Amino acid sequence: SPEAHGLDRAALDGLHAQLRGTQVYACVIAKDGVIVDEYYQEGYDETSRFTLQSCSKSVTGALVGIAIGQGYIAGVDVPISHYFPQLLDVEDERLGDITIRHLLTHTSGLQSTDSSLWGQWRESDNWVDFLLERPLSHTPGTTFDYSTGNTHLLSAILEQATGMGLMEYGRQVLFEPMGMNSVQCSTDPQGIGEGGNGF
Numbered sequence: 001s002p003e004a005h006g007l008d009r010a011a012l013d014g015l016h017a018q019l020r021g022t023q024v025y026a027c028v029i030a031k032d033g034v035i036v037d038e039y040y041q042e043g044y045d046e047t048s049r050f051t052l053q054s055c056s057k058s059v060t061g062a063l064v065g066i067a068i069g070q071g072y073i074a075g076v077d078v079p080i081s082h083y084f085p086q087l088l089d090v091e092d093e094r095l096g097d098i099t100i101r102h103l104l105t106h107t108s109g110l111q112s113t114d115s116s117l118w119g120q121w122r123e124s125d126n127w128v129d130f131l132l133e134r135p136l137s138h139t140p141g142t143t144f145d146y147s148t149g150n151t152h153l154l155s156a157i158l159e160q161a162t163g164m165g166l167m168e169y170g171r172q173v174l175f176e177p178m179g180m181n182s183v184q185c186s187t188d189p190q191g192i193g194e195g196g197n198g199f
Contacts, residue, residue, distance in 0.1 A: 005031045012037045025050065049182055052199045056185075057151045059170070060195030061104055064154055066173050072161040076101040083157045084132055095132070098140045100157065103150040109140040113149035121149060127188040128156050148196035152188070155195035166193025 002009050012029075016039045019027060025044045029037040038046065052059070067073045080098050081087040087095040094109065102108040111134045113121045124130040131149045138145065155166050162169045167185045170193075175183045186198035 002029075002036045005034070005036050007031065007036055015039070047182070049184065051197075053197050054148070056195055056197045056199040057148075059174075059199050060151050060154050060158070060166070063158055063166070063170055063174060063195075064100065064104065067158055067161055067169070070173070073100065073157070076104060080153065080157065083160050084128070084153075087132060092136055094136055094139055100154070102140050103154050103157075106144050106146050106150050107138075107141050108147070108150050108153075109136040109138040109143065109145075110134065110147065110149060111137045112145045112147035113152075114147055125189055127152055128190070128192065151196035152192070152194065155193045158195070159192055165191070166195055 002012055007029075015027070019039055020041065025041045026048065027037075027039040028035060040046070040048070064073065064076075068075055077099050079096060080100060080103065081096045087098070090096075098108050098110070110131055111117060113131070117134075121127060121130050127149075131153060137143075158166055158169060164172070167183070170183065170185070175181070183199065186194045188194060
């Protein structure tokens with residue numbers, strides 16, 4: 001019970017009342033290593049799935065770290081041209097300087113997809129090509145510019161490096177070991193896991 005862990009049931013009931021009618025469909029509170037309170041809006045329960053949207057980036061980032069730990073990727077300073085060699089044959093040589101670290105920290109210099117480009121990018125036939133064929137906005141490593149496209153490129157790199165789909169690799173090294181059996185992930189037109197906002 002919440003009381004056994006120093007929480008006031010009336011305060012939790014008040015929280016539940018405040019959450020009704022909002023876009024918070026579920027709230028689970030854990031304390032001292034146990035679940036002490038659960039709230040679900042009508043139509044939802046502990047088996048419901050929810051899109052993580054941009055929190056998906058954290059999942060993909062964790063998978064990159066695991067892949068580095070397992071030796072699939074040499075490290076965060078590997079140039080992405082190792083996975084996308086077409087970047088070495090372009091006029092702007094700075095594209096060859098983009099590293100995995102730059103994608104993880106949103107300092108790649110690539111044009112952000114989270115702006116006026118969102119619709120064009122999502123409707124394009126090939127999301128990876130769309131990203132890599134655009135001119136740089138900044139020199140890699142100099143400017144933070146949040147972009148779901150950066151994380152989508154990480155997904156494509158993970159799939160190349162591991163030889164597995166994003167979901168397959170995630171299931172093997174993260175989801176199943178943690179008992180997460182309800183995970184799903186959407187894909188782009190080429191079937192690359194949508195690690196930027198698809199979990």
